[in-house]
Amino acid sequence: METLSLNRPRYKKYIKFLPLLVVPFLPLLLKNYTYGIMLLCFAQIYVIATTGLDIVYGYTGQITFATSAFFGIGAYGSVLLRKYTAIPMELTILMATLLSALIAMLFAYPVSKLRFAFLSLSTISFNYIFFYFITRSPGGITGDFNGIFVERLKLFGISFKESHHFFYFGLVCVIILVSLKMLLVRSRVGRAFLAIKQNVHAAEGMGINVRKYKVYAFGFYGAYVAFAGTLYAHFVGFISPETFAEEQSVLYLIMAMFGGLGSDWGPVIGSVSIVWLNDILGYFEKYQLLAYGILLILFIVFLPGGVVGEGKKLVAKINELIKGAKNRKEVDAGA
Amino acid sequence: MLNIDHMTIRFGELIAVNDVSLEVSGARVTALIGPNGAGKTTLFNGISGVYNPDEGQILFNGENIKGKRPSHIHNIGISRTYQIINLFADMPVIDNVITGMHDDLKSNFFDSMFHTRRHRREEKECYEKAHDLLKFVNLEHRAHEAAGSLPYGEQRRLEIVRALASNPKLLLLDEPAAGMNSREKANLDETLREIIERWNLSILLVEHDMDLVMGVSEYIYVLSFGKKLAEGKPSEIQTNPDVIEAYLGGDD
Numbered sequence: 001m002e003t004l005s006l007n008r009p010r011y012k013k014y015i016k017f018l019p020l021l022v023v024p025f026l027p028l029l030l031k032n033y034t035y036g037i038m039l040l041c042f043a044q045i046y047v048i049a050t051t052g053l054d055i056v057y058g059y060t061g062q063i064t065f066a067t068s069a070f071f072g073i074g075a076y077g078s079v080l081l082r083k084y085t086a087i088p089m090e091l092t093i094l095m096a097t098l099l100s101a102l103i104a105m106l107f108a109y110p111v112s113k114l115r116f117a118f119l120s121l122s123t124i125s126f127n128y129i130f131f132y133f134i135t136r137s138p139g140g141i142t143g144d145f146n147g148i149f150v151e152r153l154k155l156f157g158i159s160f161k162e163s164h165h166f167f168y169f170g171l172v173c174v175i176i177l178v179s180l181k182m183l184l185v186r187s188r189v190g191r192a193f194l195a196i197k198q199n200v201h202a203a204e205g206m207g208i209n210v211r212k213y214k215v216y217a218f219g220f221y222g223a224y225v226a227f228a229g230t231l232y233a234h235f236v237g238f239i240s241p242e243t244f245a246e247e248q249s250v251l252y253l254i255m256a257m258f259g260g261l262g263s264d265w266g267p268v269i270g271s272v273s274i275v276w277l278n279d280i281l282g283y284f285e286k287y288q289l290l291a292y293g294i295l296l297i298l299f300i301v302f303l304p305g306g307v308v309g310e311g312k313k314l315v316a317k318i319n320e321l322i323k324g325a326k327n328r329k330e331v332d333a334g335a
Numbered sequence: 336m337l338n339i340d341h342m343t344i345r346f347g348e349l350i351a352v353n354d355v356s357l358e359v360s361g362a363r364v365t366a367l368i369g370p371n372g373a374g375k376t377t378l379f380n381g382i383s384g385v386y387n388p389d390e391g392q393i394l395f396n397g398e399n400i401k402g403k404r405p406s407h408i409h410n411i412g413i414s415r416t417y418q419i420i421n422l423f424a425d426m427p428v429i430d431n432v433i434t435g436m437h438d439d440l441k442s443n444f445f446d447s448m449f450h451t452r453r454h455r456r457e458e459k460e461c462y463e464k465a466h467d468l469l470k471f472v473n474l475e476h477r478a479h480e481a482a483g484s485l486p487y488g489e490q491r492r493l494e495i496v497r498a499l500a501s502n503p504k505l506l507l508l509d510e511p512a513a514g515m516n517s518r519e520k521a522n523l524d525e526t527l528r529e530i531i532e533r534w535n536l537s538i539l540l541v542e543h544d545m546d547l548v549m550g551v552s553e554y555i556y557v558l559s560f561g562k563k564l565a566e567g568k569p570s571e572i573q574t575n576p577d578v579i580e581a582y583l584g585g586d587d
Contacts, residue, residue: 180448180449183448183450186450187447187448187450187454187458188437188446189444189447189448191430194423195423195434198425199421201385201421202417202423203423205405205417206406206435206497206501207435207438207501208406208434208437209406216444
């Protein structure tokens, strides 16, 4: 008998993760390819953001096109606090993250009544409003369209300015945040999220306060995405509005969907793949948006479950074939 | 236990439930019958909070629950099944049952995120309890299949145990026999008695299968066009001329 968490020898569960042990050594392997390490760092940042997106969209079923706005709340939040106050960076990152979670929850409270199309529109509007604010800020504190410079990541006296240093900090963050999400979705709260995604009426009927859980899902989303945003700002050392425009929000959705919604590894696979693809497409700048459009359509039609979802289906199919072949053999032997 | 006092539910000009009063109490089955479109499911939705009745009061153990959220009404002990099956179709059968225990579990966000000892103890307990419940309706062998892949009759049984998972005081069953074959229907009769005995709860049953209704209920309310047509013991209902006319149709 197989249950989610009981009865299976623990070590067997973890064997398939052995190849991941190579990850910490990637900067050494890519020593002469600094650019590659930098791409990995960006991938880590996006893994954190899409993991948050997966909680609200993959697990709770609430579509959102406001991801780059919350990314921006984190980035601008920490940058502005650094620039205009004497608060240390460790705290500005934390404050921006919590602020974003709070804004996401305040936003979700009225919006939690809306369904797919209307929810999409309200999140798109939210992103536009945010964009308007950062490009036409009072007194130009955000640097408006010119952007704003900020010091690079330095925490507790350790500088993570270089890619091969940031990589390890990013890796620790990814491991902690992805693990926390894995635990969260395998709990009472995670079941409530999934129940809301699968059947809102039944969820409410079974005693789940749908509004409360939607608000909390948005809170987690706001926190994860904004934390990624703060890392982005302090890793790059410069932010400007186009990173936080509505079009960019679609990119996070592409990452989440390509990897596979509502899965442990979907956000990781999706973010790493799309960051690389993005980089390749960067050489054909003119056609980049066109390529995204085509890719998105191809994913939806041919990979509706993403890499993880379709992979699982494939494994199930192969298992069935093997089982079928075995049964036939037994029947043959019996005859 | 449950007292509905002059409940009226309107949809624009249509009066779906018209000034209906009824009472459900005791460890027994109370049935609500009536021709199609009589307003039975609307009345259920009025009790369980899906609709907010336009008039009247709904008292459950003294608390007026009119206009409360469905989740609140479930939390204070009224659980239900649905006429149109309303399971979490892609979830495993056992997770459907455990989701039904949502408000009995105490784990909060912190417990959930860090899998504290409380979380682990509760998860273990609720898996055991869910297996026990599935055994009760002979679905244990299906525990890890997707709920949506089960045959119709099994889905109905799953809905019933999911509703029981929260240890309700009142169980609302909306056409539990619909789509069941005759053998399953015969067993349902027995199952309902066992439920009452084991959980010591009250059942309000909406059902079209008259053999089942007359066999298990101790008291029956009859609705027709949103109005209460009659009430009484099964033997009284069976001989009530108004009821017979409503079901067979008058020739005026």
